[in-house]
Amino acid sequence: MALAKLGAVALDCPDPGALAAFYAGVLGGTVEAEGDGRWVDLRLPEGGTLAFQAAPGYVPPKWPAADASQQVHLDLTVEDLDAAEKEVLALGAKVLDAEDRRRGWRVYADPAGHPFCLCAC
Template sequence: MAVAELGTVVLDCPDPRALASFYAEVLGGTVETEGEAEWVDLRLPDGRALAFQAAPGHVPPKWPAPDGSQQFHLDLTVEDLDAAEKEVLALGATVLEAADRGRGWRVYADPAGHPFCLCAC
């Protein structure tokens, strides 16, 4: 029997509203803020949430880095890798690994530097 269930994944970042807006364009959903916007929720169309927390001293993870850690990454499933890549790059993502275009995933960083993969379904 499980002790808990996963609630919300929270990303530290310098600008929660901006990063929530980036992921709203990528995943859909509604950006919800309260007060000073130190914490911003993205309510996804399926009811799940992704949250963003202000971290003024945020240092983006390095990927890949033999002397550091990527900390975590998101795998985002898409139907067309080429089309999805064009869209995330236009929204401000950057390519982290472009070596092997023949495999079923590609690695990027969001505007705050968190790694994520677009994965073909």
């Protein structure tokens, strides 16, 4: 028996609405802002929630860097890496790892600097 159920994965960022819009463009879903916009939920089509929280003085993680660790990242599975890459770049992502384009994943940063991977399914 589980002790708890995952409610959401929350990312700190400087602009929750903008980052929620980025991930809505990548994953689909419905953006729901609460109150003053310092907390925004993205309700995902398959269930679950990705949340975004305003963090004063936010400093993005560096990848890879032992002194400014990423702490957590999202692995997003896609059918076509090349097509998905074009779309996330158009939405504002930045390439973090362009070394080996033949492997089954690629590393990017979202507009707030959080690392995420596109992974071939």
